[in-house]
Amino acid sequence: xxxxxxxxxxxxxxxxxxxxxxxxxxxxxxxxxxxxxxxxxxxxxxxxxxxxxxxxxxxxxxxxxxxxxxxxxxxxxxxxxxxxxxxxxxxxxxxxxxxxxxxxxxxxxxxxxxxxxxxxxxxxxxxxxxxxxxxxxxxxxxxxxxxxxxxxxxxxxxxxxxxxxxxxxxxxxxxxxxxxxxxxxxxxxxxxxxxxxxxxxxxxxxxxxxxxxxxxxxxxxxxxxxxxxxxxxxxxxxxxxxxxxxxxxxxx
Amino acid sequence: xxxxxxxxxxxxxxxxxxxxxxxxxxxxxxxxxxxxxxxxxxxxxxxxxxxxxxxxxxxxxxxxxxxxxxxxxxxxxxxxxxxxxxxxxxxxxxxxxxxxxxxxxxxxxxxxxxxxxxxxxxxxxxxxxxxxxxxxxxxxxxxxxxxxxxxxxxxxxxxxxxxxxxxxxxxxxxxxxxxxxxxxxxxxxxxxxxxxxxxxxxxxxxxxxxxxxxxxxxxxxxxxxxxxxxxxxxxxxxxxxxxxxxxxxxxxxxxxxxxxxxxxxxxxxxxxxxxxxxxxxxxxxxxxxxxxx
Ligand SMILES: Nc1ncnc2c1ncn2[C@@H]1O[C@H](COP(=O)(O)OP(=O)(O)O)[C@@H](O)[C@H]1O
Ligand SMILES: [Mg+2]
Numbered sequence: 015x016x017x018x019x020x021x022x023x024x025x026x027x028x029x030x031x032x033x034x035x036x037x038x039x040x041x042x043x044x045x046x047x048x049x050x051x052x053x054x055x056x057x058x059x060x061x062x063x064x065x066x067x068x069x070x071x072x073x074x075x076x077x078x079x080x081x082x083x084x085x086x087x088x089x090x091x092x093x094x095x096x097x098x099x100x101x102x103x104x105x106x107x108x109x110x111x112x113x114x115x116x117x118x119x120x121x122x123x124x125x126x127x128x129x130x131x132x133x134x135x136x137x138x139x140x141x142x143x144x145x146x147x148x149x150x151x152x153x154x155x156x157x158x159x160x161x162x163x164x165x166x167x168x169x170x171x172x173x174x175x176x177x178x179x180x181x182x183x184x185x186x187x188x189x190x191x192x193x194x195x196x197x198x199x200x201x202x203x204x205x206x207x208x209x210x211x212x213x214x215x216x217x218x219x220x221x222x223x224x225x226x227x228x229x230x231x232x233x234x235x236x237x238x239x240x241x242x243x244x245x246x247x248x249x250x251x252x253x254x255x256x257x258x259x260x261x262x263x264x265x266x
Numbered sequence: 267x268x269x270x271x272x273x274x275x276x277x278x279x280x281x282x283x284x285x286x287x288x289x290x291x292x293x294x295x296x297x298x299x300x301x302x303x304x305x306x307x308x309x310x311x312x313x314x315x316x317x318x319x320x321x322x323x324x325x326x327x328x329x330x331x332x333x334x335x336x337x338x339x340x341x342x343x344x345x346x347x348x349x350x351x352x353x354x355x356x357x358x359x360x361x362x363x364x365x366x367x368x369x370x371x372x373x374x375x376x377x378x379x380x381x382x383x384x385x386x387x388x389x390x391x392x393x394x395x396x397x398x399x400x401x402x403x404x405x406x407x408x409x410x411x412x413x414x415x416x417x418x419x420x421x422x423x424x425x426x427x428x429x430x431x432x433x434x435x436x437x438x439x440x441x442x443x444x445x446x447x448x449x450x451x452x453x454x455x456x457x458x459x460x461x462x463x464x465x466x467x468x469x470x471x472x473x474x475x476x477x478x479x480x481x482x483x484x485x486x487x488x489x490x491x492x493x494x495x496x497x498x499x500x501x502x503x504x505x506x507x508x509x510x511x512x513x514x515x516x517x518x519x520x521x522x523x524x525x526x527x528x529x530x531x532x533x534x535x536x537x538x539x540x541x542x543x544x545x546x547x548x549x550x551x552x553x554x555x556x557x558x559x
Contacts, residue, residue, distance in 0.1 A: 068448060073371070096450035104448035110441035112460055122459070123449040172445070179449060 019044035019213050020065065020102075020183055025079035027060055029072060034060045036237040037079070042183065044213040047205055049224035049245065051217075052234035053260070058217040059107075061234065062185050065215070066102040067095055083183075100127055103176035105186040109168035111160035111175070116143075116152050119160045119171055123179035138178050146174035147204050166197025173204065183213040191219065202227050221261060225249050233257045308539065315536025318529045324537070328495045335530050337517060337537065342499045344513040344541065346506070347415050347491070348480050352473065354420040359427025360469055364457060366428075367435040380432070387425035391479075394422040395486030403490055413507040415491030419483060423476035430475065434468020435461060463556075470553045477545050481538065484515040493520050514538045 018041035027035040034057045042048050042065070050058040063069040065081055067088060081088040088098060100123070111119050120139040129135060139156070143149040148170040152163070160171055169189060176184060186205070190198040205214055205227050218224050224231050225245060232242040233254075241248060241257045252258045326336030370376050398418025399410075408414040438461055446456040462469075492510030495517050499506050512520065514534055522531035 066448070068444070096452065099448060099450035106441060106444060106448070108441065110439070110445045112442055112445065113464060122446070122451075126446075126449055126451040126455055175445075175449070 018042065020081070020083050022061075022064070023080040023082070025061075025064060025081065026077070027057075027064060027069075028074075028076040029060075030074040034237050035064070038239045039079075040232055040239055040242050042213055042215050043230070044182065045209055045211070046229040047209050047214040047216060047227055048230045048232065049216050049218055049228035050232050050234060051219070051221060051224050051260075052240075054219065056234040057237045058234055059187050062104075062187055062215060062217055065183075065185060066099050066104060068099075068104065096127070100179045101181055102183045102185060103179060103181035105169070105172050105176050105184065105189050107188045108192045109165055109172050111163070111168050111171050113159065113161055115157050116160045116163070116171060117156040120174050120178050123175060127179060142174040142178040143171075145177050145208070146170045147200065147207070148174060164197075166193050166200060169193060169197065169201060170204065173201070173208075177208075177212075181212065183215065184208065186214065186216045188217050188219060190223065198223075221249075221263075233260060235260070311532065311535050311539055315532035315534070315539075318533030319536055323533060327498045330496070335521075335527070337495060337514065337534055339497055339499060340495045340512050340514045340517040340534070341537070341541070342506075343412060343491075343511040344481060344515075346412060346503075347419060347487070347513055348477055348545070350413075350416040350507070351419040351423065351480055352476065354416065355424045355427055355476070356469075356473065358420075359424050359472070360431045362424075362428050363431035363435055364461070367432055368453060368457060368461070380429070383425040383428050387429060391422060391483055392485045392489075394418055395489040397421070398486065398490040408508075410490060410492045410510045411508050412491050412511055415487050415513075416507065418486055418490045419480050422483070422486065423479055426476050426479070427469075427472045430472030431465060431469050434465035434472075437468065438464045466556055467553065470549055474546060474549050477549070478542065481513075481542055481545070482515055483513070484519045487513055487516050488519065491516070493517070495520075514541070 021039075021041035023039050025035055025038040026033070038057075038061060050061060052058055060069065064077065065088070069075055070077060070089075077089065083098070083101065087093070103123075112122065114122075117139055120142050121135045124135060124138050129138070140149065140153075143152060148167060151167060152171070160168065163171060169192075173184075173186075173189075190201050193201065202223060205216060208214060209229075216224075216228065228245045230243065231245040231248040233240045233248065233252075233256075235256055241252060241254045243253075248257065249261060252261060322334070323336055324341070325338050326334065327339050328335050328337075366376050366379060395418065398414060398421065402408045402414040402417050403410055408417075442460050442464070443456060446460055451459075491512070493512045493516055494510055495512050497509060497511065514537060518531050518534040518538065521527045521534065
């Protein structure tokens, strides 16, 4: 019996003809950062999206195998997808705050799930913005349009927005690829801070980033999970030749 | 080395080449000409039309016995037709666009409908008139009436509304949809909170275009709603809609074409112009109000 918070078992995914995931079995423990690395198109984003069912409405998609959250099959018929996404939040590659105020962005998730009470919302908004380390920068402009923030601030706002539904796991798909080095450093710091309370899964094409912030690393190649283990092992002592080649920069 | 100096001198050159000057002159001439044409037209219509506009002209009906003219019924008919047609066609057009863009799975069918809507928004309005006459007036037994006019024009502007709303929805970034879905929002919630507010401007543009077409429509309406301007509005709205009557454009056409009464025709044209401006401002005002919210 697997005790991990979230894990996949022999997960296969086809986009029509494309076999994007070929039997992925791995775990995503709570309170740790798991990094997914690998060359472009190897299935990292696909794997991430499969965890909160963000790609099961893609036309022609076929998913087999299992994803289990707290021992429950995420793909079971009786699963309430909104609740699943409340538990497994997501941050996207380029910052995508909604065209509304900073406050309304953060309150969006709680409102989706039926919270209307003004005071409770105020509290969640403040808490989430603090947790995403952006409160100080926006506390005087909560009613201002979120699209006026800088790119780095927008991404932290998106993290705050994801945290506002009080998830247990946070999925991040290359969250810093569109950001400058300083904003990137802030988000990395944040990820390390957030793992005290959340399980974090981060896709990155930046190996240094994976080495800096993750506890576990999984290396993907052409839809296969090649190697998965503690980050220090993967980087200092990979078992597979292909992992070593990738990490030492021989391809990808 | 010589190449370098050449390229630098061409960057810093201050003189415009003669062809370029010519081109700019041509562009200014054209845009100036277009603007002047519009201004002339408006001034001409107002100058020729406003003398005919009096309180009696605006507030009474035509009386063939006393031989007085009045356009009050036509003003009311115009507003009725515009308002009720929009009441029918906007929900259908916007709802249809939402369905096609956000729900429909069959891409082939969607493309077919898009193609049909595009074709339909370009066909001459008299075809809608013939269709409206056969379908609404005869088949549905609505006879020649304002309600038949309302429905015919609703059908006529539906493709415009559908296409503009669809384009507006397509312009909303996919990342908003993803973000909303990722927070567990249902589709309808996404539509209500993000897609419709974002698409509002495009939808309003479609409404403005439609209003323009309806206000300017004459041939189709003459066929399905009749040309009379003799009856002062009375009774319930429903009773008024089930009578026949002319809008301003139809009245204009009749005065100008069948009676050669150009003074009245220009008077109507002036009023029509003012109403279009007013409707435009009104739509913009609502757009501004909604955008702030
Ligand atoms: N929505 C989709 N429809 C069809 N194919 C897709 C879709 N998304 C991804 N793919 C394909 O699946 C493979 C894995 O893609 P992805 O998971 O985005 O890779 P990565 O994130 O590692 O760059 C690629 O070959 C890609 O072209
Ligand atoms: Mg990716």
